[in-house]
Amino acid sequence: MKNKFLALCAVAASALSPVTFSNAQSNNVYTVKANEVKATVQPTMWGLFFEDINMGADGGIYAELVKNRSFEFDTPMMGxxxxxxxxxxxxxxxxxxxxxxxxxxxxxxxxxxxxxxxxxxxxxxxxxxxxxxxxxxxxxxxxxxxxxxxxxxxxxxxxxxxxxxxxxxxxxxxxxxxxxxxxxxxxxxxxxxxxxxxxxxxxxxxxxxxxxxxxTWKERPNGLRADMVQLLADMKPGFLRFPGGCIVEGRTLDERFQWKKTIGPVEDRELIVNRWNTEFNHRLTPDYFQSFGLGFFEYFQLSEDIGAEPLPILNCGMACQFNTGELVPMDQLDPFIQDALDLIEFANGSVETTWGKKRADMGHPEPFNMKYLGVGNEQWGEQYIERYKAFEKALTEKYPDIKLITTTGPFPDGEEFEYLNTTLRSMKDARVDIIDEHYYRAPEWFRENATRYDNYDRNGPKIFAGEYASQTVAIASPDNKNTWNGAMSEAAFMTGLERNADVVVMASYAPLFAHAEAWQWTPDMIWVDNLRSYGTPNYQVQKIFSTNKGTHVVPVLLNNEAVTGQNGTFASATIDKNTNELILKVVNTSDKDLASEFVVDGVKKLNKKGTVTVLRSDNLNQENSFANPNAVSPTQKQVQVKDKKVKLNMQPYSVNVVRVKMS
Structure with missing residues (x-):
């Protein structure tokens, strides 16, 4: 999550106009080639991005009720x-x-x-x-x-x-x-x-x-809000990225996130200002600080609780380039690199190691089995490249099995993106495992870019779609809403991510949480107040994809082409080899009912009974709310299956997930 409004708030989303396709046809016949596996879906495919913005931690998921409990705010008696x-x-x-x-x-x-x-x-x-x-x-x-x-x-x-x-x-x-x-x-x-x-x-x-x-969650003393964690657990996420986001960078290097200061007894964790407290003139929040009661140990523990791979991101010696852009000189970068090495030991080391013992002393003698580490958040330019290379060299020498995640900056295109994307892909003197790309764009951008990864190098670095969300008014506008149009458009884009699972190995919506009375950025996936929480239509889309992941991608075609917007439809298909099911995800962005038939090749037969789970609304501006948290929520019914054909009537503005047993 980045202070992108400084460069982008002039970009309008044009998102509230109707999504219509006058040439939409009935009786569309799609072909699913269930025996032609195109890619393996990684267990990490759909995950979570957490950042302490919108009072997501203190005042949010961290269940402490007292503000400024140790009088450490800049104004000691604030609160x-x-x-x-x-x-x-x-x-x-x-x-x-x-x-x-x-x-x-x-x-x-x-x-x-x-x-x-x-x-x-x-x-x-x-x-x-x-x-x-x-x-x-x-x-x-x-x-x-x-x-x-x-x-x-x-x-x-x-x-x-x-x-x-x-x-x-x-x-x-x-x-x-x-x-x-x-x-x-x-x-x-x-x-x-x-x-x-x-x-x-x-x-x-x-x-x-x-x-x-x-x-609290799992009844842990001084722990996390159970209702908020439950919403995360219900998604069955493949990973949890933490602690951000721009929190990692800080407005200055003094305000950066330093993981070592967030572990141990809570009274010894050094509070700092939250960089979002005065970032937005439209939502000044001068009482926003980080107590770090939710620290790196708790992030790892939360990941374990919800079955997600832990994915920490560390500062690479650069403050936020939208703010001060402070740099650590290259000859003074060693402490930052040592923090990364020590973090891996904290997460994975035995109790005989220095940092493994600290983890054990906090109550977790077994390692957390961390496999991924991000170097920097949304940095760009030559300064990032030279710092990444220094990190990569040291990390590869000691921990070659840890997958390293780099960044292409805050934008999905443009000068900064092109420089990093080209440079990272052509580097011979440093390994690049996974590249993090971010997209905060209008809903129509997501529909238009469902083919974004169709022509990416299959042998190059993998992609982490680390932050994305439809901006329904303008980028970083306080008037953005979590509308069905935005969520449906994200679903269309996500079918393209899934079709290209040999390139895209991780994806996460951002930001995750927002407090109804203390937010800075919209839209957000889950909204809370002091007693309640609910998932937005965007949450429902993320959940329906994550809980219907499958293990292997197979083609779903219309007129022998991938389904990337023809007649307003977008589609992907997977098989789940664990349950021997075919899983179809089809998004109808048109205003028409589409009577469709899916002919499944490469199987002996299909079970006569299948299910379809549907998310939809006739109103593209529909939101969920505290008063009506289920305005857009899934419904499930049986789907007609006969002679290896699945008949499906797709309603207007709908996301449809079909599951049927194969044999």
């Missing part, structure tokens, strides 16, 4: 407010101990007086989403001055100030110690706040003030 009832005399001061603990510099010292009325309130991430009957776990690092005896009353309150959950903790002693307490919420509230009321006379120091729901 916090002192509460003083009439006559209250307490006070709070932020202390900075950078010389002692630079990763967690600040804590707050609260002076409490006898009586009630002084306290602190945390607003959460656009409020705190609280569910009735659910348990919530409060924790705090605290210490007291000698002889003091200050208790802390902890409350969840709704916007009217009504208490909907409460507990008490009493810190003891002059050494920092973690204190925990749990309570059950009495009401459901999307906009709750957290109050902390000191009781008694004395001084208490507080840090890492935290509140998590008990119910």
């Amino acid at each position: 916090w407010k002192e509460q003083k009832k009439e006559g209250a005399t307490g006070k709070a001061l932020v202390h900075n101990r950078e010389a002692i603990n630079p990763a967690n510099r600040r804590y707050i010292r609260v002076e409490s007086k006898p009586g009630d009325g002084y306290g602190l309130t945390n607003e959460g991430f656009r409020g705190m989403g609280i569910k009735k009957g659910e348990q919530y776990n409060f924790s705090v690092l605290a210490r007291q001055q000698q002889g003091n005896n200050v208790a802390l009353t902890v409350e969840l309150v709704n916007p009217d100030g009504k208490v909907i959950g409460t507990t008490t903790v009493t810190p003891e002693g002059q050494q920092w110690k973690e204190y925990k307490a749990s309570f059950t919420a009495t009401e459901t509230e999307p906009k709750a706040k957290l109050n902390i009321w000191p009781k008694g006379e004395g001084t208490v120091d507080l840090d890492m003030i935290s509140l998590f729901p008990q119910h």
Whole structure:
């Protein structure tokens, strides 16, 4: 995901005009050559791209409810407010101990007086989403001055100030110690706040003030939002790319993502600003930081949980070229390369290695079996090439089996793309395994480019379609929507990716998540608020392709040609050798009903019963929403099969996936 609007927001999408084909015909006869395998579909074919944009991590999938829990934001009290009832005399001061603990510099010292009325309130991430009957776990690092005896009353309150959950903790002693307490919420509230009321006379120091729901993904303490992870798991993704995106680069090199600072105890993970906080004037988000509670260990763990190959991307010594374009001099690049070598050891090394032991100490002695590593995000130019070569040399010498992913920059064409694409493909002094291409374009671009990879070199580097999404108004416009027209057009393009599975080995929509009240970029695959989440029509397309992948590509033809837009239809076909099924994906982008017949050659017979799963809407501007999350969602019915022929009536504006057993 890139700050592409600086160069591209003048590019209009022209996407809301009807997609019609007046010459659409009925009784189209397609031929499927089920015994002519053209390519193997990689298990990684359809996957996920995660970046902490649109409050995807803090305030999103990372279930922490307290914003600025350790007072490390640039404005230390951001998210916090002192509460003083009439006559209250307490006070709070932020202390900075950078010389002692630079990763967690600040804590707050609260002076409490006898009586009630002084306290602190945390607003959460656009409020705190609280569910009735659910348990919530409060924790705090605290210490007291000698002889003091200050208790802390902890409350969840709704916007009217009504208490909907409460507990008490009493810190003891002059050494920092973690204190925990749990309570059950009495009401459901999307906009709750957290109050902390000191009781008694004395001084208490507080840090890492935290509140998590008990119910997280796999019930891990202080873990991830279960509903959001479930949407990912339901897709059965082949890989998870993390942590981005422009997060990898940073606006400056000081703000880049450094994986080593995101592992170990959460209180020792050094918070930094999120580069998206003031990137877009239309969506300034000055309270957007990265706590790294979701760090590299958690990314690897999430990948394992959902059955996806982990695909980390690392900084290559270049900051975002749309911002500062800062460079690390070539003679100072070694620490960046060492970070890459150490990451592979962290992911795959034995517990006897330095970084493998750190992984084991975090609770995962077995290796994560990482197979892929990206060098840089969306860099371009000669500076990227020389840095990639330095990385490749060191990585190949020590870890030759790790597949390396390079980039052709932020655009699918143009000067930057042509230079990188030509240079990477012609290099003799460095290996190039997989090239990452990105496309943020209008819906019609996706339909027009379904043949993009038909003539790519079959013996050259493989392709990772790493970021793509239909821009329904203009690139990076805040008015882009997750419409059915955009999703259907992406489906048409994806049939071209699948037909060329001997070239394209990975693909992922981007961005993944967006918070309804804290987004910076649209469109996005999954939308959330503090309590709910839903998949867009684009999500439904990604899911239907990923869960109907198949193992081998076979031809599906119309008049002896690949189906790439004739009569408004786009198609691909695979067989699944594990289940002995034929899987057809056919997209009808026309406004006509298309009565079609698929003649399957190369099989003895087909099962008389098959299924067709359909995604469609008569309204090209249809979106899903919190109020109607299933406006565009799959329906399934039986399909007619007779004499090795599949009869299918494709409705207008529809994505159709047929599965039928072969013998």
